[in-house]
Amino acid sequence: MAKRKVHRRARKILGEEPVALVWCEIHKPIPVPPKEVHRAAGKGRLKPGHHWLLYVGATVFFFVVVPMILIDKLGKKIDRMLGARQEPHRQTPGTRNNAGPQRSTRDRGSAGGRAAHPADGVFDGDWHLTAGQLLLRWYGHSPNPKRLVMLAHDRICVAASPRRRLSPTRADDFRSVAEFPLDAARTEGEAGQPRGFATFRIRFADGSWLQVGRLGEPEDADHFLRTVSA
Missing domain, CATH: 2.30.29 (PH-domain like)
Known part of the structure; x- marks a missing residue:
């Protein structure tokens, strides 16, 4: 109270x-x-x-966390490329392509909903x-x-x-x-x-x-x- x-x-x-x-x-x-x-x-x-702590946290995120994530993704991509050379018939890329349009459709639907209720x-x-x-x-x-x-x-x-x-x-x-x-x-x-x-x-x-x-x-x-x- x-x-x-x-x-x-x-x-x-x-x-x-x-x-x-x-x-x-x-x-x-x-x-x-x-x-x-x-x-x-x-x-x-x-x-x-x-608050100023939010800006400090954002700075740490962009200059420390983001580079670590990018390095990790780069390492995984290199591992996949090396693996693809050993297994040329692997179908993983096709799976990734199927997910893209679905996310785009959901995003367009969400945007339309927001526009309908300004x-x-x-x-x-x-x-x-x-x-x-x-x-x-x-x-x-x-x-x-x-x-x-x-x-x-x-x-x-x-x-x-x-x-x-x-x-x-x-x-x-x-x-x-x-x-x-x-x-x-x-x-x-x-x-x-x-x-x-x-x-x-x-x-x-x-x-x-x-x-x-x-x-x-x-x-x-x-x-x-x-x-x-x-």
Whole structure:
């Protein structure tokens, strides 16, 4: 459960004790918007920032692991060539050729499926409405994917921490990045969802909606979902 200092910070922002709060994330990658829409919104980032250890790991992978894999494959290829000279009637290459078109067909089918669902369950799909505009600026407020959604008696507040890494139970440097009165937005969710898979939606008055998941601390998540489902 979020520590007292988190609630204290939330109370300072809202001017009252929050009815419910929970840390959450966009649980899927943000779809790629049309270029003109992205440009009009300031061409902000559409992906979260990564910790420096990730870049170190990627460097080690490309400069150490990849060369070792290539050397290993080269060695196996040389072994196969030598073996083919001794056994000229071996049919292994034909087997490899049969696998290629099958993978291509699956890839084309997957690509077609993604094209048919551009919003991918993240939002309603209209970039010009409230949810789409909020998504376009989602990571401009903070490179960290986590957002704190706070419910007050008269509004919904979305807050973010400027840090790349944070502890949902201890972070107390978050600031409000968007507020919506209850006649402009409402939250929708179901209580009792499996932990780790629970999601809820913020539905806006213009008909657009945004779905988030990866909810934070179990106690906060359960209380939040019970509140919005009541």
